[in-house]
Amino acid sequence: MAGNKKKFMQGNEACTEGALYAGCRFYAGYPITPSTEVMEICGARLPKIGGSFIQMEDEIASICAIVGASLGGLKAMTATSGPGFSLMQEGLGFACMTEVPCVIVNVMRSGPSTGFPTGPSQSDVMQAKWGTHGDHPAIVLTPASVEELFHETVRAFNLSELYRTPVILLYDEIIGHMREAVTIPAPGEIEVVARRAPTGSPAEYKPYDAKGGDIAPLAAYGDGYRFHVTGLYHAADGFPTNNTQLIEEACIRLLRKIDDNKERIWKNEEYYLDDAEVGIFAYGVSAKSAKFAVRELRKKGIKAGLLRPLTMWPFPDRAVEELAGRVKAIIVPEMNMGQIVYEVERAAHGKCEVKGLFRVDTEPIKPVQIIECITGNGSKPSSPGSRMAEMMVERDMLDG
Amino acid sequence: MSTPAEEIKPLAKKKKKTPFNYSPYVRGGKLPHIWCPGCGHGIVLKCLLRAIHTTGLAKDDIAMVSGIGCSSRTPGYVDFNTLHTLHGRALAYATGLKLAKPRLKVIVTTGDGDALAIGGNHFIHACRRNMDMTILVYNNAVYGMTSGQASPTTPQGKISTTSRNGSIEPPFDTCTLAQAAGATFVARGTAYHFQELEKVIYEAIMHKGTSVVDIIDACPTYYGRFNKYKSPTEMMEKIEKEGTVSVKQADKLSPEELAGKLLRGVLHKSDRPEYCSEYQKLMTKVQAK
Numbered sequence: 200m201a202g203n204k205k206k207f208m209q210g211n212e213a214c215t216e217g218a219l220y221a222g223c224r225f226y227a228g229y230p231i232t233p234s235t236e237v238m239e240i241c242g243a244r245l246p247k248i249g250g251s252f253i254q255m256e257d258e259i260a261s262i263c264a265i266v267g268a269s270l271g272g273l274k275a276m277t278a279t280s281g282p283g284f285s286l287m288q289e290g291l292g293f294a295c296m297t298e299v300p301c302v303i304v305n306v307m308r309s310g311p312s313t314g315f316p317t318g319p320s321q322s323d324v325m326q327a328k329w330g331t332h333g334d335h336p337a338i339v340l341t342p343a344s345v346e347e348l349f350h351e352t353v354r355a356f357n358l359s360e361l362y363r364t365p366v367i368l369l370y371d372e373i374i375g376h377m378r379e380a381v382t383i384p385a386p387g388e389i390e391v392v393a394r395r396a397p398t399g400s401p402a403e404y405k406p407y408d409a410k411g412g413d414i415a416p417l418a419a420y421g422d423g424y425r426f427h428v429t430g431l432y433h434a435a436d437g438f439p440t441n442n443t444q445l446i447e448e449a450c451i452r453l454l455r456k457i458d459d460n461k462e463r464i465w466k467n468e469e470y471y472l473d474d475a476e477v478g479i480f481a482y483g484v485s486a487k488s489a490k491f492a493v494r495e496l497r498k499k500g501i502k503a504g505l506l507r508p509l510t511m512w513p514f515p516d517r518a519v520e521e522l523a524g525r526v527k528a529i530i531v532p533e534m535n536m537g538q539i540v541y542e543v544e545r546a547a548h549g550k551c552e553v554k555g556l557f558r559v560d561t562e563p564i565k566p567v568q569i570i571e572c573i574t575g576n577g578s579k580p581s582s583p584g585s586r587m588a589e590m591m592v593e594r595d596m597l598d599g
Numbered sequence: 600m601s602t603p604a605e606e607i608k609p610l611a612k613k614k615k616k617t618p619f620n621y622s623p624y625v626r627g628g629k630l631p632h633i634w635c636p637g638c639g640h641g642i643v644l645k646c647l648l649r650a651i652h653t654t655g656l657a658k659d660d661i662a663m664v665s666g667i668g669c670s671s672r673t674p675g676y677v678d679f680n681t682l683h684t685l686h687g688r689a690l691a692y693a694t695g696l697k698l699a700k701p702r703l704k705v706i707v708t709t710g711d712g713d714a715l716a717i718g719g720n721h722f723i724h725a726c727r728r729n730m731d732m733t734i735l736v737y738n739n740a741v742y743g744m745t746s747g748q749a750s751p752t753t754p755q756g757k758i759s760t761t762s763r764n765g766s767i768e769p770p771f772d773t774c775t776l777a778q779a780a781g782a783t784f785v786a787r788g789t790a791y792h793f794q795e796l797e798k799v800i801y802e803a804i805m806h807k808g809t810s811v812v813d814i815i816d817a818c819p820t821y822y823g824r825f826n827k828y829k830s831p832t833e834m835m836e837k838i839e840k841e842g843t844v845s846v847k848q849a850d851k852l853s854p855e856e857l858a859g860k861l862l863r864g865v866l867h868k869s870d871r872p873e874y875c876s877e878y879q880k881l882m883t884k885v886q887a888k
Contacts, residue, residue, distance in 0.1 A: 227694075246878075247885050249886075251698045253698055255694070256720050256721060257720065259688065259691065260688070260720075260721055260724070263684065263685065263688045263695065264691050264692065264698075265695055266692060267664070267682070267691070267692035267693060267695030267699065268695040268698065268699035269699075270696060271699030271700035271703070272699065273699045275695070275699070289685055293684065293685055419700070420682075420703060421660065421662065421680060421702065422659075423659055425658060425659060425680050425681070426681075427626075427675060427683070428681070428683065429682075429683035431683070438675060439675065439683075
């Protein structure tokens with residue numbers, strides 16, 4: 200298509216390009232490895248296109264600033280990694296509660312605590328769902344290549360604006376720092392969603408009115424609709440309430456607005472799944488290894504296939520259950536000590552065996568590990584009870 | 600004080616005798632407020648609304664942002680673009696909003712705990728950036744909402760639920776802190792001196808840059824009772840009237856007479872580039888390249 204540009208770029212750069220394509224015009228952040236390039240590129244690019252960029256005093260301030268900017272009417276983003284993501288949790292909950300669109304990028308590094316800042320990990324995948332307190336909705340996207348990162352960043356903004364909720368873009372350090380070719384679509388080539396603005400009179404405007412559907416239009420401050428926003432439980436007009444019925448309704452609506460739309464939010468890649476006898480459920484960089492493993496296993500005559508979620512939350516229950524019904528086992532390789540494997544186990548409903556394959560030495564899970572896990576050579580798959588022993592075996596196998 | 604200080608000038612025009620009409624600024628059905636009888640927050644609100652009225656600003660062009668605490672409930676009562684945020688974070692939200700929409704006049708209502716303890720880092724950085732916003736610190740020296748714990752402005756020796764034998768921590772001076780951090784307008788008022796407070800808030804709002812007003816506004820329910828003031832009136836007189844002195848009066852007093860008294864009035868005013876204007880210049884520069 201005319202206007203398309205093919206460029207060789209880093210994951211974090213593709214994320215920034217995707218954000219700008221999606222209409223992001225505000226960035227607030229705080230430097231942290233391995234996400235800093237997103238911030239640096241935003242700082243260079245945004246002033247050139249009339250957007251705002253500000254370096255805040257910490258990650259708490261960063262997430263608060265993007266929510267403030269979003270209420271001012273701009274599409275807004277911040278990027279961070281584990282320690283910063285932990286600091287952002289309260290602000291994330293505020294954005295969920297007040298239903299203010301924004302995008303939070305978490306380039307996962309090894310933890311807990313400072314951990315190994317330059318080492319990749321996939322250990323925030325549960326935090327992304329459950330990190331902030333209270334029942335809350337979560338949309339979390341897990342891209343697995345640089346080009347996909349561009350597209351998923353655009354989708355993150357679109358979902359955020361559509362459902363009036365923060366969206367988390369979750370990828371590991373390897374995806375963030377590796378370089379791949381990316382074709383930047385021409386403007387207008389892929390859909391960019393703008394938030395629904397109110398059309399009625401300001402006097403009648405209620406920022407949380409669920410009468411016309413679970414997602415009310417959102418006005419921008421300063422545009423004539425003077426409304427109130429609070430992190431307290433609030434009624435349809437935005438003002439605090441201690442009415443127990445309204446509190447219950449508000450909580451349920453927050454969750455329902457995502458749950459009712461999960462089929463539109465779900466996105467999976469299926470790779471050699473049609474005739475698969477063994478399934479692999481993998482995301483991010485682990486899915487890259489899994490694809491290689493699937494091809495190698497097929498050469499050996501083993502019918503393996505990959506189910507790869509691009510939307511991790513809401514969790515793809517249906518796809519997993521369907522897969523579990525027709526394979527003998529699902530292998531879940533992840534760069535943590537077992538997080539998503541439990542979700543897969545839950546969604547499989549006992550229809551097949553679910554085995555985790557974990558690695559936390561900050562090296563990616565190698566295809567050979569997945570192959571050995573399935574063929575039974577070398578190490579045996581991990582069960583939650585014997586993970587530590589399995590880790591040792593896997594290391595020995597790799598070293599050998 | 601070694602800083603250039605000036606007395607607040609009375610507003611030029613004489614007020615008419617007709618009572619001030621607060622109705623256009625107060626949200627219908629949202630009163631009565633949650634503040635205790637004897638609390639000065641209502642007086643501060645009155646001064647704030649009158650000052651806003653004097654500026655002539657349209658309600659659509661005002662955003663009021665707050666954190667958590669008694670003072671932070673203010674935005675819920677007033678008819679502006681209002682944002683009640685997280686404990687300590689009002690200034691971070693306000694910073695994002697202001698930069699996203701610089702034409703908004705941003706006023707932050709916060710308390711001593713909200714602004715100077717949990718939000719202390721945001722406070723000093725907001726002052727440093729000098730983004731055009733007005734920060735009103737309702738300073739009652741306790742955490743009122745959680746029933747009277749010591750705050751960063753509780754004077755040494757004073758009783759709270761977390762300093763039952765008297766606080767051993769030295770307090771912050773909001774104004775000294777704000778000035779040191781770079782705020783370009785720093786003032787102090789009290790709920791007791793309400794006419795003066797209205798003027799000082801007006802000046803703060805009209806100032807281009809970060810303006811901070813420390814508002815001494817003692818808490819009768821907790822601070823007052825714990826520290827043996829007989830009534831809210833006595834407490835206001837002892838703390839706000841006798842505990843402060845205007846910068847003009849201060850010139851005539853000896854250091855001994857000034858000991859233990861806080862200065863009222865505009866304590867510091869300086870010219871420094873405002874953040875949003877600087878950002879605008881930066882955009883013009885990079886877009887010309």
